[in-house]
Amino acid sequence: MPQISATAFVPASAAELRQIAREGIGLPTLAPHVLEVEPQSDGTARWSVLLNGSRVGWTQREATTSGQRLVFTQTQGDFDSLAVTWTFAPDCAGTWVGLNIAFHLGIDGLAPLLDPIWAQSLRAHADLLLSALASAKEPNDHN
Template sequence: MRRIRLEALVPKADAAVVFERIRDFPRYADHTDAVREVRVERIDGDVLTSTWSVNFRNGLLCWRERDHIDGDAMHIAFAQIDGDFDRFDGSWQLAQVGEDVTVVFVAAFDLGMPSLAAIIDPIAERALREHTEAVLRGLLGEEIVFRPHRQPEEIRS
């Protein structure tokens, strides 16, 4: 299983505004060619179900996820319900720090191909990181500052 962490700082921003932009999943496709489409299927209070189609290498990854949105805590937790991953879950956490906003994205995934994991997982990790950064730049502006990332982490389920 692979785990990534992406940390960013949005200078001179309001956390509530940043949170609203990040939770607008259908707009992600406007900011990277990797995301083909995101459809919000159902909204039930602070829980929604979304369907994702994402370009990966020469194919397409598709999944449905359940998203728990907590606007007061500025936190979004997501977990795949069904789809192409064996496992895909994670979270977004935002915080107002003075005039700035910190954004932390964490995800764990398992593509379910143990014999190819050493080859495919680093490619998937890099793609997820790059496309998440592109989405955040598009949603929040070029002023966003990404903290250097550590080496990808392997975790055991």
């Protein structure tokens, strides 16, 4: 299964960043490619984003929470499978945030052609999410 990883330093506490990543609620206003993050009554969250110029959606459930780690897995959506792992490593001036996305498109015959394209799009998605977290928690932010 292809995977991408991205990291960024954010001048905020791990607890604050973990809450934003867990809920995802404010991300559509901070990352324009995120069209919607809608919590569902069953504890899942439905995501809709623009990737490769197309609307892509999935519903994810929090699979694992341990210490400074959040893991979400797709329960339904446009990918055959999708797993998202956030890590939070506190530092004296903030937090190192890592985002790993593992995916499978389910189109095995075209995987050599499509996987690199989708990996590039998901890498851009991860970078934009990390930038959104950083902008949400800039030092002069009074929220």
